Amino acid sequence: MRIDVKNLTKRYKDKLALDNISFSLDEPKIYGLLGRxxxxxxxxxxxxxxxxxxxxxxxxxxxxxxxxxxxxxxxxCLIKEGNNFKKDLKVKNVLRIYSIFYPNWDNALADELVKEYNLSPNAKVKTLSKGMESALGIIVGLASKAPITIFDEPYIGLDAAARKKFYEILLEEYELEKRTIIFSTHLIDEVSLLFEEVLIIQDGKLVLKEEAEVLRNKTCSVSGTVQEVEDFIKDKDIIGKKQLAGMMTAYVYGDMEQAKSAGLNVEGVPIQELMIYLTENKGA
Structure with a gap:
């Protein structure tokens, strides 16, 4: 399903939550929606x-x-970090309700995940730990098979092993049947390899939309003397730069091999670090 966003603005009294953003998501991918x-x-x-x-x-x-x-x-299907379900419902009732709403609901997958996360079908939502409630949200999101599935910090309270299992199942299900998955998280290093495209929002504005592979291959930090780095970056797209004691590091979109040929120290920039650089208040 194609998503088109055109000059979208959302204001809450005196707060501007979204500021005239425009972009399109025109094919099934795993999108990372990032920002502070x-x-x-x-x-x-x-x-x-x-x-x-x-x-x-x-x-x-x-x-x-x-x-x-x-x-x-x-x-x-939108799964938020909490309060997705009525507290007095039992787990089995939650799954039943969502199975009626979503035409592509996968009962077999839901049952498998209930066992995987050791949930009791007869337990009421209000008796679940935070991690177990998050697991229920993950089950609904995955089993919905919704063409657009959105996870907004879906794993609060889950330990590292449970999160890892979620990522594995998410990728398995995506490979079996492509859908648009939008994933918003602060644990970027854990999931960045899943992303096929990255969107970064800061202060209600879209500051970056790029294929993840391009970011991995073309975004780098280059370090050397101020003069060496300034010479190299003068015709490049610069994300940011800093200098200390006659040395400079710049974060750029550029050819890593070209930077190495110029005698500079070159390193890749993890997506999490890129998000931090792009959303720093000082000139984001």
Whole structure:
């Protein structure tokens, strides 16, 4: 399903949560939606899911507005970091309700994941630990088989082994049946290798949208004397730079081999570090 975002703005009284952003997601991929707290990520995901509407501009999915649109919202599953389910429902009732709502629901996968995460079908949501409630959200998100599946910090309370298992199952299910998966997380180093495309939002603005492989291959830090680095970066796209005691490090989009040939020290920039550089308040 194609997602088009056109001049989307969302204002809450005197706070501008989204500021005139525009982009398209036109094919099934695993997208990393990154940014600092308060950047506007959750607001964007809630508008995309049809839960709220923007102040101006629009989001369309296959040319339709998702707000109050049952045909579209049954194709979208948003799992937030908490409060996804009514507290008095039992686990088995939660799964039953969602199986009715989502046309592509996979009962076999849901049952398998309930066992994997050791959930009791008869346990009420209010009795679950934070990790177990997160596991229930992961089960719903994966078993929904929704063409657009959105995970917003879905694993609060899960230990490292449980998170690793989630990533493995997510990738297995994606390979079996492609869908648009939007993944918002602060544990970027854990999941960045899953991302096929990365979007970074800062202060309600889209500051980067790029294929993850391009970022891995073309984004680098180069270090040397101030003059050497300045000479190298003068015709490059510069993310940021810093200098100390006559030495400089610059973060650039560029050819790593070209930088090495210039005699500079060259290192790749992890996506998490790139996000930090792009969202620093000093000239993001």
């Amino acid at each position: 707290n308060g950047a506007g990520k959750t607001t964007f995901m809630e508008i995309l899911s049809g839960h709220i509407i923007g102040s101006s501009g629009e989001i369309t999915i296959d040319d339709e507005n998702p707000f109050d649109n049952g045909r579209i919202t049954e194709s979208i």
